[in-house]
Amino acid sequence: MSSVAREFFTVKRVSEARAGFLPAHRSGVERVALGDAWGRVPAATILARAPLPGFDRSSVDGYAVRASDTFGASESIPGYLRVAGAVRIGAEADGQVAAGTTIAVPTGGMLPPGADAVVMIEHTLEALPGTIEVVRPAAPGENVVRSDEDAAPGTPIALEGRPLRAQDLAMLAACGVVELPVHVAPRVTIIATGDEVLPPNADVLPPGHVRDALSVSIGALVREAGGDPRPAGIVRDDRHALAHRLVRAVRESDLIVLCAGSSVGTRDQTAAAVAALEPSEIWCHGLAIKPGKPTLLASAGGIPIVGLPGNPRSALVVFRLIGTPLVRRIGGWTAEPRTGAVRATLARDLPSAAGRLDIVQVRLAGDRAQPLFGPSALLSVLTAADGYLVIAEDATGLSAGEEVDVFPYA
């Protein structure tokens, strides 16, 4: 009986898959210009070659001084300093700051020789032409950014394996790094299968047919994870046709995604086609997750293969949880990012079986999280959702009124 046969399938927990299905394969390395590097993953840690900013710099509009000349200065007993000149932005000072003198300096201006602090213009008064009163003391180093304070030579300015953020690009630009080695975006071949599946541009559907909703949407998730999606069309429910297509995909991909048929029979075909590849290994036939149980994880020739459930909704849920970290790992990420959540109050009880991860779609109304239900075949449950919540593997459910973390869809 089919329900008995299914018991032989290897079903693993999602936590096991995330900790244990860890392909060694990584995408290649290429050099890119800094202007194209946002979100890319450095293939090596980049070090500062020279000090940044490279010169002692004022962080305020004010007067460069010898700090010792200002000690004890106050509103009632100001210090008097002769103004010996002014630094222009982007230029060296003409003179130097001797005892009893000062040189005006703008924000970002170079500290003139002899000075070791800057008094903010707000803490000075023009006493006479050419002389200022200082009404507060300045400590040595005050309002000065040291020559190597932002980066000393040899400091890491971009880390191997951490995708480049806007501020990393700013730091690289400031240090004069205008191109760098990054991982190539992983090539992810997406193969749709199923005798009932037609391309999205099919105008009229014959009875019993559906359009391929997954190639384009899984492609979007691949792109979001930094990958290069390569939709490979629709293969009939035929083990030999699928095996043939897979042989080529193994050669040309860093990861293969199979959007499998939805019924037991076609899932068996998919597993058989993967098992026929040499060498290949089936890591699991199913995951303890709802929705998304019929998920196949395997590899062939070192290339990981993710066989997604046939229901588009289940497939999208599983790919976010399992596929996204895989694409990132293959693309050189060395750590998973922290994912932000929106705090909300659960609007109703959610039962769950222990030992299974539950992903529940929710709509956010103010600070209330309203769970959405419906057969896992329904895409409309996903399109109506603002985000999802997770019921942990060991939990037996969540209660109405509980505070929950909702992961919002971007």
Add this chain to the structure above:
Amino acid sequence: MSSVAREFFTVKRVSEARAGFLPAHRSGVERVALGDAWGRVPAATILARAPLPGFDRSSVDGYAVRASDTFGASESIPGYLRVAGAVRIGAEADGQVAAGTTIAVPTGGMLPPGADAVVMIEHTLEALPGTIEVVRPAAPGENVVRSDEDAAPGTPIALEGRPLRAQDLAMLAACGVVELPVHVAPRVTIIATGDEVLPPNADVLPPGHVRDALSVSIGALVREAGGDPRPAGIVRDDRHALAHRLVRAVRESDLIVLCAGSSVGTRDQTAAAVAALEPSEIWCHGLAIKPGKPTLLASAGGIPIVGLPGNPRSALVVFRLIGTPLVRRIGGWTAEPRTGAVRATLARDLPSAAGRLDIVQVRLAGDRAQPLFGPSALLSVLTAADGYLVIAEDATGLSAGEEVDVFPYA
């Protein structure tokens, strides 16, 4: 005195700017193929033209039945049904389900005429060849996805003004929508200014000079917000040169970003150059935010202008808060997305002045948020941060041990 002169500047709260600096200008509209539509913003709501899935469909592997034939069925008193055939996936049934008969149907298969429910294969036994026992009753509609259950004709399947997520692409593909009208990515001209500023590829810096860290990094934030960054090079600290460059930028842009000089003098130049444009309006000279006070918001000929502070760190902080929502709004977004946060425990007290928004960079170590400090000129504070926290405008600080929301950098 300069500190007095600055008092005349219009300083607004960040909340006022976000609620009040709302340009009417929107980017144009273009049609894109579905494969290029991820993250794009529909310029019209798209409606389903036909029912989805388009036929009554089984959501399980099982047997199509008349529900009334199964009423009262149990393990002890099963119902017996004659198997009159099998539906193939992607095809119509040959026969129909008459009283006392059933037709086998796979997940996703078309419900044969006469049937109104499907019994899961797990709730049946093969009694004799050609006959099954049903051991549980099925309600009408059970395990069936109705012809228009995912989308009825006229249902919105993508909303005007909400960027397309993976699941929206899946729904559009399923409904046969293979191209759609979206807003053009807003053209954002980024102008760097400053006599001390050289391009990032400057190999050796003359004394007092720095490299342009902002064109590339603000460009990344523009791209993240769905815009099309157009770095326009570096303009000298000269009001007429800047005014000249701005005239061209107003013609060619949907938004203009000025990376202003850092000193009071150059900020005055920037404001004067903007004010000289006809027609133009200066909305504010400063924002009550730390870091980032010297932020100019203005418009010329209907095109909004953001004058960023000279310090790269302040500029990046302000652009995330003020520039990102502007780019999205101009690009057709009708709502700001919910931003997820990581909950963490604050490692030390953070004082703040009421009436001012404070953005504090933090490092996350487990569930502890460690604030990072340093002059606002330092980029290294931003590159070391895992995220930031916000001290609200009316708050006077946060206490060590408090639970805080940290917004992680992607």
